[in-house]
Amino acid sequence: MTLKRLLIQNLRNLEGVDIAPSLQVNLIYGENGSGKTSILEAINLLALGRSFRSHKHKPLINHQHQSFTVFGRVHADDGSEVPIGISRSLDGDASFKANGVLVPSAADLAAYLPVQVINSDTFLLLEGSPKVRRQFIDWLVFHVEPNFFPAWKAIQRCLKHRNSLLRRDRIDPFELATWDKELVGLTDIIHEFRTQCMAQFQETFAELLKEFINIDGIALGYYRGWDKDKTYADVLNASFERDKRQGFTHLGSHRADLKITVNGLDAAEVLSRGQQKLLVCALKIAQGYVFTRITGRKSIYLVDDLPAELDEKHRALLVHWLDTMGTQVFITGVEPETLASSWRDKTKITPKMFHVEQGRVTEVS
Ligand SMILES: Nc1ncnc2c1ncn2[C@@H]1O[C@H](COP(=O)(O)OP(=O)(O)OP(=O)(O)O)[C@@H](O)[C@H]1O
Numbered sequence: 001m002t003l004k005r006l007l008i009q010n011l012r013n014l015e016g017v018d019i020a021p022s023l024q025v026n027l028i029y030g031e032n033g034s035g036k037t038s039i040l041e042a043i044n045l046l047a048l049g050r051s052f053r054s055h056k057h058k059p060l061i062n063h064q065h066q067s068f069t070v071f072g073r074v075h076a077d078d079g080s081e082v083p084i085g086i087s088r089s090l091d092g093d094a095s096f097k098a099n100g101v102l103v104p105s106a107a108d109l110a111a112y113l114p115v116q117v118i119n120s121d122t123f124l125l126l127e128g129s130p131k132v133r134r135q136f137i138d139w140l141v142f143h144v145e146p147n148f149f150p151a152w153k154a155i156q157r158c159l160k161h162r163n164s165l166l167r168r169d170r171i172d173p174f175e176l177a178t179w180d181k182e183l184v185g186l187t188d189i190i191h192e193f194r195t196q197c198m199a200q201f202q203e204t205f206a207e208l209l210k211e212f213i214n215i216d217g218i219a220l221g222y223y224r225g226w227d228k229d230k231t232y233a234d235v236l237n238a239s240f241e242r243d244k245r246q247g248f249t250h251l252g253s254h255r256a257d258l259k260i261t262v263n264g265l266d267a268a269e270v271l272s273r274g275q276q277k278l279l280v281c282a283l284k285i286a287q288g289y290v291f292t293r294i295t296g297r298k299s300i301y302l303v304d305d306l307p308a309e310l311d312e313k314h315r316a317l318l319v320h321w322l323d324t325m326g327t328q329v330f331i332t333g334v335e336p337e338t339l340a341s342s343w344r345d346k347t348k349i350t351p352k353m354f355h356v357e358q359g360r361v362t363e364v365s
């Protein structure tokens with residue numbers, strides 16, 4: 001998958017952007033506050049329907065306007081081209097389009113544009129809540145297993161019903177048994193999808209990790225969300241009193257996590273900040289490789305302010321792996337020379353350079 005054309009209207013300070021990105025490497029430079037991150041944000045919006053900076057859509061809309069639009073022409077790996085677009089207005093209206101047709105949700109766009117983001121928040125993957133790591137696992141599962149998302153949505157619905165039942169004064173045992181049965185069935189499906197993906201992921205990650213960081217004893221384990229020696233049905237029964245007391249379902253696939261340890265200790269508590277960044281880079285690159293191996297497709301990488309996050313040696317390392325993967329990348333930075341030199345010296349690719357000035361974007365040779 002590559003983005004052949006990108007149009008942005010009234011997103012933050014980007015009032016009218018129209019660029020034809022390189023299908024390989026795009027370097028975006030400009031002063032602080034010029035709009036670089038907003039370009040990556042626009043691509044992420046196309047890919048996921050949401051920003052990586054804000055859960056609200058109002059801050060995204062340019063102060064002088066009522067709505068923003070992002071449009072992209074996606075070049076699929078089978079050679080076909082798909083126009084996709086998203087727009088959101090101040091009154092809360094959202095529209096998502098693919099191939100000229102309105103689609104119900106952002107999830108319907110997501111399959112067209114698999115995107116990986118590497119920014120300062122990504123580097124908190126180890127320290128952050130399990131939700132962040134669960135999203136990391138599920139990115140891969142979503143993109144390789146078409147039946148994952150419907151099951152995931154059904155489980156959210158099921159948990160909502162079960163939790164509201166738990167909060168009632170009188171719990172009808174028949175009603176509870178009905179929700180439990182559905183929850184157990186869906187949980188098994190989700191767990192099976194995640195297990196299959198994680199097995200492939202762990203293998204690739206172990207190989208790549210050595211390239212990024214030279215520390216023994218790093219292990220990556222998938223925690224399913226409940227005791228692995230018990231069936232989920234038994235766990236639900238056993239935790240019923242606690243669930244009822246606190247009004248929600250404690251255990252299940254919604255508690256899954258990625259346990260990253262160094263000699264059995266939590267990696268976030270052992271590794272230095274720089275080592276954590278390298279570990280996260282290895283996770284992100286492994287994700288792209290596994291995605292390509294399973295689907296034969298490629299994911300786009302958005303890397304925000306690369307020079308600020310990694311030193312020269314490790315920047316070169318990340319560039320090397322992005323280059324080896326041969327995916328389309330968008331990288332931002334303040335200094336054009338620092339950005340360009342990582343590619344010029346290390347790869348055979350001539351990147352496209354874009355200069356951003358007060359929300360205006362121009363391609364420079
Ligand atoms: N809703 C909005 N309407 C207009 N301008 C906005 C809006 N939201 C943010 N801005 C401005 O848009 C600009 C875009 O910021 P962005 O984060 O993309 O810059 P950047 O080039 O990545 O900067 P840095 O190098 O500091 O990371 C900023 O100047 C910001 O103040």
Ligand SMILES: [Mg+2]
Binds near residue numbers: 036037038304305
């Ligand atoms: Mg920025």
